Amino acid sequence: MVTKLISKRLATRCANLALLSALLLIAQTSTAEYQLLDRVVAIAEDDVVLASQVRNDMRQLKRTLAARGTELPPDKIIYEQVLERAIIDSLQLQRAYRSGLRISDQDLNDAMQRVAEQNRLTLPQFREALEQSGQSYLEAREQMRKEMLIRRVQQRGVMRGMNIADSEVENFLQSSEGQALLEPEFQLDHILLPLPEGATKQQRQRAESTMQNLAKLAADKLFAELASELEAAGARHAPLGWRRKADIPSLFGETVSGLQKGEVSEVVQSDSGLHLVKLIDQRGGIEGTLRETKVRHILITPNEIRDEQQARELAQEVAAKLAAGEDFAALARQYSDDPGSALRGGDLGWNAPGKMVPAFESVMDIMALEEVSPPFESPFGWHILQVIDRRETDFTRERAKERARLIIAEGKFEDELNNWLQKLRDESFVEIK
Template identity: 30%
Template sequence: MIDTTRLRAAALALAATALACAAASAQPAAQAAAAAARTPARQADYIVAIVNNELVTQVELDQRIARARLDALRTGARLPPDAELRKQVLDALIEERVVVTYARDSGLKVDEPELDRAVANVAAANKLTLDKLQDRLKAEGIDYARFRANLRDQMLAERVREREVISRIRVTDAEIDNAVAARQGQMAASSEMNIAQILVTVPENASPEVVAERREKALAALARVRGGEPFEVVAKAVSEDANKDKGGEIGAKPADRLPDLFVNAVKPLAVGAVTAEPVRSGAGFHILKLLSRSDVSTASVTQTRARHILLRPSTALPVDAAQKRLAEFRDQILAGSRRFEDVARQYSEDGSAAGGGDLGWTAPGSLVPEFEEAMNKLPPGGISQPVVSRFGVHLIQVVERRQVAVDPKELREQARNVLREQKFGPAYTDWAAELKARAYIEMREPPQ
């Protein structure tokens, strides 16, 4: 199914002929209608819809549908029936026009240097110099100023989407409290415990008399420990497990790798304390001593310092072209012919470009899921394959990692970010629907 819930870069990239589509999508409705009237022989090209002062043409719709089918062949995705596919693609095109026209009136600006980088990326993706790009545009009947204006519209649409949608998302304190509690539970499960045990085994299907005798033996061992004998001495003398020679010490393990029975039994204990009664399991009776435990309040998280190169796809730079361009950058960087930070300064379409793409130290939950998932798989110094997120296509390099204590305020902010990201999709759907409801949309019938 075509994703129409977000104005994603992938949706913008469905044009079969990107440069030609850039001109078509930016052409005012009156101008395009006049052009169509001057070329009556092209019966296949007609106006499908007028959206505010923009239009959608049949040629563009056909190109998008063809590209969707090519993408489905490449990825193995299943497409809906032809009529439903046409409706979904048309709805996505109308949504794009609605957002673009709103973005123009939003008051947001795109600086000329940022626009220059976007144009340079389009040229590079097509293996053209800027002069050759202008020549190609001219040969295809596309005005260069209109081409730049179209790219500017795409960038404005991306920015207004982030501003408007994020401002609509509400995260309550109760939601944050619940998320923090869940996170602390995860941290507790991953905190390490070192437990020692004295095990008195009970044979399978043992009679009540045997079970009672075994329990008495465990109680006698517990009495020796309470009487002042060192736990490890009693363990070596009595315990029937593989760790008896080490004084019964199991070794430090994350809580989620220990039996729940053990974790629950030692949870109320102070470090150095012993369970008040033997704990019964399928193996027998256990006397447990908590040797050490990492305190949840001082648990640490892994922070990552990363940098990235961001290309923002548009109708002039489809997602696959941006991915290919970043893959070329990756090969050059790995070969040693270019430095990551230099490429970021020259080409990245992000505010971090001036700093070589450096994003600083980030904690879990600070970045969009697609980015964070790819980043977390990289070792320090590693460079990802191109990664698509709602912001565009990224090339990511991990610079270094560190363990830091979790600050309660930071934990709440992480929870807020995760919740905000989870709500982004529904919030965007509502916002786009409201824009469409206020927009002028006129559907046209095919010419007879």
């Protein structure tokens, strides 16, 4: 039976390939010969890769490498790499489509808007610039849709299969990088206006007035940008760089703790003169009280037998049952596709900010206690959630663990992605012509 199914599948592919090949031939009007316009260079599951696609991608890659001043490898190497990338992209897109993943027009519009802004252009200007360079805006938009789909299917495939042990988190927190999470660092700029030994009261007052004027000038500038003003005032620029709190001179310790990013301190006096400190940046450090939310949810995911529209409709049906008074936990056990919470009636436990994906967290944060949300979409599918409780918690250590877990996941992602892509490639039907 299995052999028959495989034979039938291959026969179907061959028939489709023969049809496609026929369509890619055009008859010469003056002779009985045929001219080959394009050809299939690879079959990837239910899709094909055309020679024209590979040629176009090769040209684009060569232009990119040349613009970077990179020496071009032989065409054979470029061809093999581009062909393999086309195969992998095709397999990922097919996996995304079979899983019911879609990119909405709004998400796509937002992505194109961000690209335009990164190039300091409005969207109409970006479109015009593309067309002036010989590129089609619609083709660029469709390419963006494909790239977003690929990123989404990668996120779903890799993150779902990634396990990070508690011991990994603890080991990370004991490392120097982990310690930096718990202890903040401050990037400090500093100027000193020396005072003569035995300075009079009037000299001190004039010096303090000078420093206050410099503080006003530094409100939206770095001290380094005030070189002429500092020289005229007789002040010295002496940046402190990145410092942990314990490494900050005690003279400035309390002053720095009260500064916001970009803010200049009040004038600080010492035996050596008058000082101003500016907080340029801050990194690391996790402390304080945070609001945790206890929440439960029902997840309906698109899959190979349920497309995006059917998943949304099922989520709406479940929402209607909840509105009619049916039990949330019972419906979660019956319908939810989240294996980690379904058996617990959808219970996700207590969650700190940043633990959930933004699409989920933004809805969770605005829901009142016991309120049931309407169905909404995240990269994982369609959710219905209910906030059970909220509490304020000293979350220094737990927040550090969550942040550490994210950093570890980011560090593992590339390796895990390569493994996932290799598995996808190995499990798929691929034939290079």
